[in-house]
Every structure is written in structure tokens, then in C-alpha cells.
Amino acid sequence: MSKKNQLEEVQNLIKKASKKAGLDDLTLARFIEADRVVEVSLPIEMDNGNVQTFTGYRVQDSNARGPYKGGLRFHPGVSLEELKTLALVMTIKSALLDIPFGGGKGGIVVNPKELSQGELEKLTRAFAVSLYDVIGPKIDVPAPDVNTTPQIMSWFLGEYSKIKGEHTPAVITGKAISDGGSEGRDEATGLGGVYALLEILKKLGKDPTGMTVAVQGFGNVGKSVASYLQKEGFKVVALSDSQGGIYIPEGMREMEAVAQCKEERGTLAGCYCIGSVCDIKNKEKLNGQDLKGDKILELPVDVMVPSALGGAITQRNVGDVKTRIVLEMANGPMTKDAEECLEKKDVVIVPDILANAGGVTVSYFEWFQNMHGEKWSKHEVFEKLKGKMEKATGEVFDLHKRHKVNMREAAYIVALKRLRES
Numbered sequence: 381m382s383k384k385n386q387l388e389e390v391q392n393l394i395k396k397a398s399k400k401a402g403l404d405d406l407t408l409a410r411f412i413e414a415d416r417v418v419e420v421s422l423p424i425e426m427d428n429g430n431v432q433t434f435t436g437y438r439v440q441d442s443n444a445r446g447p448y449k450g451g452l453r454f455h456p457g458v459s460l461e462e463l464k465t466l467a468l469v470m471t472i473k474s475a476l477l478d479i480p481f482g483g484g485k486g487g488i489v490v491n492p493k494e495l496s497q498g499e500l501e502k503l504t505r506a507f508a509v510s511l512y513d514v515i516g517p518k519i520d521v522p523a524p525d526v527n528t529t530p531q532i533m534s535w536f537l538g539e540y541s542k543i544k545g546e547h548t549p550a551v552i553t554g555k556a557i558s559d560g561g562s563e564g565r566d567e568a569t570g571l572g573g574v575y576a577l578l579e580i581l582k583k584l585g586k587d588p589t590g591m592t593v594a595v596q597g598f599g600n601v602g603k604s605v606a607s608y609l610q611k612e613g614f615k616v617v618a619l620s621d622s623q624g625g626i627y628i629p630e631g632m633r634e635m636e637a638v639a640q641c642k643e644e645r646g647t648l649a650g651c652y653c654i655g656s657v658c659d660i661k662n663k664e665k666l667n668g669q670d671l672k673g674d675k676i677l678e679l680p681v682d683v684m685v686p687s688a689l690g691g692a693i694t695q696r697n698v699g700d701v702k703t704r705i706v707l708e709m710a711n712g713p714m715t716k717d718a719e720e721c722l723e724k725k726d727v728v729i730v731p732d733i734l735a736n737a738g739g740v741t742v743s744y745f746e747w748f749q750n751m752h753g754e755k756w757s758k759h760e761v762f763e764k765l766k767g768k769m770e771k772a773t774g775e776v777f778d779l780h781k782r783h784k785v786n787m788r789e790a791a792y793i794v795a796l797k798r799l800r801e802s
Contacts, residue, residue: 387465389716394472394796397789401796411471411799414464415448416440420510422488424502436507438486440520441467444802445475447518448484449740451525451554452507454532458487469711469733470740475795475802477737477772479744484520486511492527504532508539515540517550517751523743524554534559550750553743562746564761565739570604570687571762572738573709574612575769576730577683580705583777584728592631592681594618594703596674597688598639598648601709601736605685607635614683618676622688623647625671627679677701686713693718701727708732723786731788733795734776741768 391412398408418440423433437460440448450470463485471483488507492500514520524533533555541548549560557563564571581588593614595606598621606616615631619638625648632638634653641651649670677684677693678700686692687709693701698718705728708714712732714722719729745761748754756764772794780790 387461397792401793403800414439414441422506427496434488434490436488439463439467441483442471443482446480448520449481450484451523452528453487453526454490454492455526456491458489472795473737475798477741477768501535504535505539508536512543522552530556550747553746560750563758565742567604568742569736569739570601571608572769573735574608575766576735576773577707579770579773589613592617593683594676594679594681595685596620596676602687618679619648620671620676621648624649625676627669627671686710708735733791
């Protein structure tokens with residue numbers, strides 16, 4: 381699907397949900413298009429002495445409920461249409477979780493892997509200078525996204541603070557803890573998804589103990605989801621990354637050992653672990669098998685967790701999907717036609733707009749701590765996250781049942797009602 385079509389799909393979903401949310405045409409029009417689009421030119425001197433100019437963007441979608449909020453991505457595929465879509469989704473997501481933020485998104489058209497550390501720092505600082513007039517703790521609060529790290533956030537913070545003339549940690553989130561970042565931020569997105577799933581199962585009257593799980597994507601989010609689901613009594617039987625994966629019907633034993641094995645080998649394939657010992661010979665002992673391509677999506681599990689790239693489940697492969705529940709941790713992991721196909725089979729779909737909202741929620745917690753000079757423990761952060769996720773999930777599920785709409789549309793209705801009242 382093209383970036384333009386993705387934007388139109390989100391806009392159409394908003395238009396559809398707006399009728400049930402009670403929005404008039406003027407209010408709806410305010411939320412369909414971005415408030416402002418900023419495009420900046422970023423010339424920097426490269427290590428070889430040549431000057432190269434990069435293009436950066438910041439889309440500010442809506443500040444009806446608070447400062448614009450959303451990540452900065454450094455990627456050669458960054459496009460204005462994509463950023464508009466993601467900024468609009470952030471507006472909805474913030475409202476859904478009832479946090480006082482709007483939506484924004486930004487980025488630079490660049491492959492950061494082709495830059496030296498020094499060049500990357502120059503580019504980040506140049507971006508902060510270019511955006512200085514349109515961002516701030518009460519105006520627009522960026523965060524990390526694709527290919528941006530706590531180090532990049534710290535450079536950005538440093539440059540902004542230098543121009544401001546005072547240390548201003550609340551201008552950006554996703555920072556290192558030493559720079560004012562929040563405890564629990566790394567695990568927030570994955571753990572938030574687990575809280576959402578547990579609340580849905582509670583509403584359905586299902587016991588999670590022993591339910592089988594497959595997690596597609598073993599990056600930061602996938603690892604957190606797998607680990608916390610295991611702690612909650614689920615049986616994680618399959619994991620995959622871009623290189624392949626593993627399937628152990630008896631369930632994984634030690635998630636940390638699997639993660640360490642993946643780091644050492646560069647892939648999950650062959651990471652059969654008993655206790656803290658991993659050896660490819662354990663494949664036979666554990667009745668395990670390597671997974672190729674997207675075969676993980678075809679496994680007969682209770683819960684499927686796509687947490688890698690968008691468009692994982694499409695009309696092409698949806699007929700092979702055998703799960704009863706899909707927890708969408710990636711953005712847009714399922715096409716609209718695939719979703720309709722699964723709904724006809726009564727598959728429960730926990731939509732991305734809700735499932736992966738733990739990240740922006742803890743970003744809000746970080747901002748709040750910075751603004752009020754507070755420092756919360758990880759336990760406090762997780763307890764507050766749990767409360768937010770359970771409340772939003774409960775509202776979505778109840779509206780889904782009451783209005784007989786799917787949970788994605790229900791999530792949009794809940795969010796639009798909050799925006800209508802702002």
C-alpha cells in the first residue's frame with residue numbers, strides 16, 4: 381500500500397468513527413488534516429570536508445489536548461505522506477490513552493548507517509536548531525523512533541538547551557536516564573501490550589495460563605512482549621526475526637538465554653535453550669524446528685503477536701493464519717482485507733492503536749517527571765502504565781460490544797469523543 385493510501389485509510393476510519401463519536405463536520409475537518417508541516421534544509425560539513433544537505437520534516441497534527449507529541453525517524457525512506465499518517469495516528473493514540481498530548485511526527489531523509497558518529501551528531505544538532513522555534517516542553521515534544529537512540533535524543537536536548545540558555549529536559553523524551561529519562565521506558569511498549577491483552581482476556585473470561593503464543597519480530601518490543609507474557613503464565617512457543625526463527629511446541633524455557641543466543645549468533649535460528657545453556661543439539665531434545673520466512677504466522681497458536689514490520693498479514697497469507705487472537709504490536713501489521721477475513725472467523729484483534737500505546741504513555745510520564753522535578757521508580761511507572769492501559773482497553777472493549785463494531789473502530793470512537801470534548 382502506498383504512503384498516500386495509508387493516510388487516506390486512516391482518514392476514512394476517522395470519518396467513519398466520527399459519526400458514532402458525535403463530531404460535527406467542522407470539528408472533524410480540524411482533525412483530518414495536520415495543523416502545520418515544517419520542512420527544513422540541513423547542510424552539514426562531512427568528515428571529508430564536503431558539504432552535504434539533508435531534508436528534515438516535522439508534522440504537527442493536532443494540539444487540541446496538549447503539546448504535539450511524536451517520534452523523529454532517521455531513514456532514507458522518510459516521506460511527508462508517511463509522517464502525516466503517523467502524526468495523525470499519534471493524535472488518536474494520545475487521546476485514546478487520555479494523556480494530555482496531541483500528535484506529531486518528524487524525521488530526516490538519511491541512512492544513519494552511512495554517517496560517522498561525528499556526522500550524525502552534527503546532523504542531529506542542526507535539526508534541533510532548525511526546529512527550535514516550533515518545539516518546546518509546552519509546544520511540541522519529540523521522541524525516538526526508527527534509527528534514533530537515547531544518544532541522539534541527548535544531542536538534540538543539548539543543542540536545544542544551549543540555545544534556550546538553560547537545561548530543558550522536558551523538550552524531548554526517550555532520553556538516557558542520566559539525562560532525565562524515565563525508568564521503564566525500554567519495556568513500556570511491550571509491557572503495555574501485555575496489559576491490554578490481559579484486560580481483553582479478563583473481559584472474555586479466559587484464563588491466560590498455558591495459552592500458546594508466537595511472536596513475530598524479536599527486537600526491543602518483541603523481546604519485552606515475549607518475556608512479560610511468559611511471566612504471566614503464557615507459553616511462548618515460537619519466536620522469529622528477519623533471518624528466521626524457532627518453534628518449540630513445549631514452550632521456551634529461558635527467554636533471557638534465547639535473547640543472548642540471538643545476540644551472539646545474529647539470528648534466532650538454532651537458539652534452542654534449556655535453562656541458561658543454548659545448543660543447536662537441543663532441537664531434537666525439545667522437538668524444535670527452525671522457521672523460515674513468515675511461517676511463524678501459520679502456527680496453530682492461541683495468540684499471534686506481529687511486532688516487526690507493517691503488512692505482515694495480508695490477503696495473500698491470511699488464509700493460513702490459525703490463531704484465535706492477534707495482538708498488534710507493530711504499526712499496521714495487517715491489511716484491511718485481511719482484518720475483515722479474520723473477523724469473519726471470530727478472531728479477536730487487539731488493534732495497534734491500543735496495543736502499542738504503552739510507549740507514548742511512558743513518554744508522557746517522562747515529560748511529567750521532567751516538568752515537575754520528580755523521579756519515579758520503575759515499579760511506580762509500571763503501576764501507572766497498567767492503570768492507563770487497563771482503563772483504555774476496558775473502554776474500547778465495552779464500546780466494541782455496545783456498538784457492535786470491531787475494536788479498531790471502537791478505539792477511534794473513544795479517542796474522537798475525547799477530542800470532541802477538548
